[in-house]
Amino acid sequence: METAETGPPIRLQDLAEQTNGPVAARYQEMQSGWTRFWRKLFRSKLACLGLIVLVTLTLIAIFSPQIAPYDWKKQSVMDRFQTPSSEHWLGTDELGRDILSRIMYGARYSLVMGVGAVVLSFIVGVTLGAIAGFYRKLDSVIMRLIDIMMAFPGILLAIAIVAALGPGLLNIIIAIGINEIPGFARITRSLVLSLREREFVTAARVAGSSGPGIVRRHIFVNLVSPITVYASLQVSTAVLVGATLSFLGLGIQPPIPEWGTMVSTAREYLAIAPHTFIYPTLAIFITVISFNLLGDGLRDALDPTT
Numbered sequence: 001m002e003t004a005e006t007g008p009p010i011r012l013q014d015l016a017e018q019t020n021g022p023v024a025a026r027y028q029e030m031q032s033g034w035t036r037f038w039r040k041l042f043r044s045k046l047a048c049l050g051l052i053v054l055v056t057l058t059l060i061a062i063f064s065p066q067i068a069p070y071d072w073k074k075q076s077v078m079d080r081f082q083t084p085s086s087e088h089w090l091g092t093d094e095l096g097r098d099i100l101s102r103i104m105y106g107a108r109y110s111l112v113m114g115v116g117a118v119v120l121s122f123i124v125g126v127t128l129g130a131i132a133g134f135y136r137k138l139d140s141v142i143m144r145l146i147d148i149m150m151a152f153p154g155i156l157l158a159i160a161i162v163a164a165l166g167p168g169l170l171n172i173i174i175a176i177g178i179n180e181i182p183g184f185a186r187i188t189r190s191l192v193l194s195l196r197e198r199e200f201v202t203a204a205r206v207a208g209s210s211g212p213g214i215v216r217r218h219i220f221v222n223l224v225s226p227i228t229v230y231a232s233l234q235v236s237t238a239v240l241v242g243a244t245l246s247f248l249g250l251g252i253q254p255p256i257p258e259w260g261t262m263v264s265t266a267r268e269y270l271a272i273a274p275h276t277f278i279y280p281t282l283a284i285f286i287t288v289i290s291f292n293l294l295g296d297g298l299r300d301a302l303d304p305t306t
Contacts, residue, residue, distance in 0.1 A: 037301050037302070038301075040300060040301040041297050041298070041300075041301040043300075044296070044297040044300060044301075046293045046296070046297065047293055047294055047296060047297020047298070047300075047301075048297070049290075049293060050289070050290040050291065050292070050293030050294035050297065051290075051294050051297070053286060053287075053290040054287075054290050054291065054294060057107050057111065057287060057290070058111065060104050060107050061104075061107040061108040061111050064101075064104040064105050064107065064108065067104065068098075068100070068101040068104045068105065069088075069089075069098060069100060069101055070097075070098040070101040071101065072097065072098075072101050072102045072104075072105040072257050073097070073255065074097060074098070075095045075096050075097055076092070076095075076096035076097075077095065077096050078096065079092050079096040080092060080093070080094055080095060080096040081093070081094065081269070081272065081273040081276070082096075083275060084275060088100070090103070090275065090279045091273070091275045091276065091279075093262075093265070093266065093273075093276045094265070094266075094268075094269055094273070094276070099262075099275070099276065099279055099280075100279075102257035102262060103257070103259070103262075103279060103280060103283050105257045106257040106258050106259045106262065106280070106283070107283070107287075109169060109242075109252055109256070109257075109258040109259075110239050110242065110243065110258065110259050110283075110284070110287060111239075111287075112169065112173075113169065113172055113173055113176065113238060113239065113242035114235045114236070114238040114239035114242065114287075114291070115235060115238075116173040116177070117172075117173045117176035117177040117180060117238040117241075117242070118177070118180065118231050118234050118235050118238050119177075120173060120174065120177030120178075121176075121177045121178070121179075121180035121181045121183075121184050121234070122184055122227070122231055124177070124181050124184075124185075125180070125181040125182070125183065125184025125185040125188065126184050126185075126188045126223070126227060128142050128146070128181070128185045128188075129184060129185040129186065129187065129188025129189040129191075129192065130188055130189075130192050130215055130219065130220070130223075132185065132189045132192075133188065133189040133190070133191070133192025133193045133195075133196065134192055134196055134214075134215055134219070139189075142185070143185075143189070146181075146182045146185050146186060149178075149181065149182045150182045155179070155241055155244060155245075157175075157178070157179045158175040158176055158178070158179040158241055158245065159175075159245065159248070159250060161174065161175035161178055161179070162175040162245055162250045162251070163250060167249075167250055167251055167252065167253050168252070169252055172242050172245055172246075172251050172252065175245070176238045176241050176242055176245075177238075179241065180234055180237070180238065183230070183234065184227070184230070184231075184234075187226070187227070187230055188223060188227065191222075191223055191226060191227075192215075192219055192223070195219050195222055195223075196219070225302040226302075228298060228302065229295055229298045229299040229302060232291060232294055232295035232298050233291065233292060233295035235291045236287070236288040236289075236290075236291035236292050236295070239284065239287055239288055239291070240284065240288050242258075242260065243258075243259050243260030243263070243284050244260060245260065246258045246259075246260030246261040246264065247260040247261070247263055247264040248264075249264065259280045259281075259283050259284050260280075260284070262276075262280040263277060263280045263281055263284070266280065
């Protein structure tokens with residue numbers, strides 16, 4: 001608010017335009033960096049396609065109660081196994097429920113599972129990897145723990161965890177998140193090992209900065225780009241693993257319209273109603289491919305050499 005004493009508020013842009021010093025240079029660098037990032041990202045048509053699809057899926061998940069043509073719980077046994085029509089665009093399932101509405105609601109569970117699991121593994125994995133890479137005394141202890149986790153083949157660790165915890169959305173997120181921690185920890189450790197010997201880290205030590213301060217102010221900043229790309233790619237894996245757990249009966253249980261659960265139920269009717277199987281499978285496929293396309297685009301956009 002403008003007053004007689006203070007005058008109009010000062011914006012960083014105004015200050016940059018009126019100053020020829022470090023503030024203007026830093027502001028112009030930030031602006032050019034973001035402009036270059038978006039230009040490089042939008043240069044890839046496949047990355048733009050993935051981004052558009054994911055934004056659309058997110059909006060569908062958020063507003064599914066308002067835009068879904070039917071309630072996902074509404075049953076009509078007389079209308080079971082209807083093929084796609086103007087009334088039911090994707091047909092109906094074994095209980096006469098509208099498949100399109102159930103897929104729209106199911107987007108909530110798949111996206112929450114994927115993003116939630118990656119956020120959990122990101123926080124724990126990056127923290128463990130940074131500690132192991134920077135504090136060499138703790139390196140062997142942490143990495144031996146990571147090796148034990150990686151000794152479990154693929155999805156078996158997630159199956160074992162969710163079998164112990166029981167089915168449910170939160171338990172699936174925990175199981176998938178723990179399963180993906182080793183990947184984040186190992187890539188973070190390798191990056192920190194190279195960064196800790198750089199000149200700016202040595203200068204920070206000479207200036208009296210503490211170990212945690214160096215990691216927080218100097219090392220994490222340089223981890224953002226590669227870890228962000230890796231995280232975007234791992235979301236697709238988390239979505240696929242979550243759907244697999246539900247398909248095996250260890251994830252979200254019927255009648256909740258999770259995509260993996262819908263596929264698992266529809267396989268019994270594949271011969272007489274293949275559309276009940278095809279459309280949830282396509283939803284999983286499109287989501288996974290979209291995250292991979294966006295991840296590839298982020299990798300190119302964040303690469304300083306291109």
